[in-house]
Amino acid sequence: MTAIGLGERTLAGVDVAKGHWIAAIEHPDGRAELRLISAFRDLTDRLPGGSLIVVDMPIGLPDRIVGTGRAAEQATRNVLRNRRSSVFSMPGRAVVEAHGIRMRTRLSIAEAFVRAGQLARTLSDPPRGISIQGFGLLPYVAEIDALLRVDRDLAGRVFEGHPELAFAVLNDGAEMEFAKTNPAGLAERHDLLVRHGIGPELLAAALPRPAAEDDWLDACVLLLVARRVAAGVALSFPDPPERDRFGLPIAIRA
Template sequence: MNPDQSHGVALAGVDGCRAGWIALALLPGHTRPQTLIHASFGDLVDELGPGAILAVDMPMGLPDRISGPGRGPEQAIRPHLGARRSSVFAIPARAAVEAPSYHEACNLAQQTSDPPRKVSKQAFFLFGKIREIDRLLQADPGLRDRIFECHPEFAFCRLNGMVALTTRKKIRGVVNPAGMAERTGLLARHGIDPDSLAAPPPRGAAMDDLVDAAVNLVMAKRYVKGLTAPFPAKPARDRYGITIAIHG
């Protein structure tokens, strides 16, 4: 994408959270990013306005069959993450993501994967948000060049010279101060003012959600400058033409 395309439009890094979606967004006419939160992804897209570029920590593009441990993007980035590779959940085929229950999702995932695999609970809990974006991209193909998938741990790895970070964001469900410090320090070196992350996140979001949104904002900035690449390098598309790739 040409950098001129970002002129006058919002750039946003987005992450899912308890309340729905949190974004750290650089809005037209502003020099400091703003924190936004919405229950609906569509409402967030609407608030950001026409032409907005969104880097989102959520799988996009659902193949009809899976070969190996997850979609191509998950398989492509895991080797770069070392001890952080467990943060990359294996997302199953479309039929499983569209299933109404965990039991049915596991059955359909086994039927559409080689070798047969069930679904992790961590992945299953994402399915509602995956479907929310998927419906939007199906309904409006014009959004597909403006809303793209990122993975925060891989984004940090890319910003760190393709060296995975060594500390965890959370330990036993509690924010790890050392992990947060490592990430906010790296974000500061890439243009995210620490003051943007100093205030507590809005109700319904956690600090790690805001930090993930921040690194995705860096990816959105890099995307419009042509500084990101898709993983895998030659991504497939699903039955609706949605690209199956993580950008970093």
């Protein structure tokens, strides 16, 4: 698949961590750090200009979904045969725009989930609802989408990643043997990060609450993907990327 080359700059891998964002950041002078932030904009505002970010969140939203998800999700599932359930399908753009707000009561969340599923079915062929996991991502998807639609420079520096795809690509195409929810799975992912150059500043960093160890591992592997993007060797799933009506790429990088 075609790689994309970008210059040397501050790099970040970002994952969601229990209502926050956790970022593994590497600066051009070699310094590395973990940060926990409450809003994605806080991260982009605090990083130096020109920083490159890979985030585990859908970017690029088709108006209508054909098949089992966006082209990016379908291409990723073709690689992750054993962990395809880790790839959540996004609905059409209108669902994100209508329901990408944080609900405050259990009742409103339940009602919104039902309505989001109903709308998703009208925007897909064949008709598909939305999983509860996918529904839970909508506020984060909407947050990033709103930023990238109005900031074209930022849109060229923020890429979608997927941790399990990244681990597989970095492991010579072989998926992780164990789930990251058990000690063996955490250990094999940790070992892979070490082999690919994640250093002691990140490996020994105090884990900011409420982030869990798997959130930290995911952020670190996405930092490795950011390195690959900057080096011009990142892969695109699919290749070439599709684009939504705002010009945002619909592709997962690894």
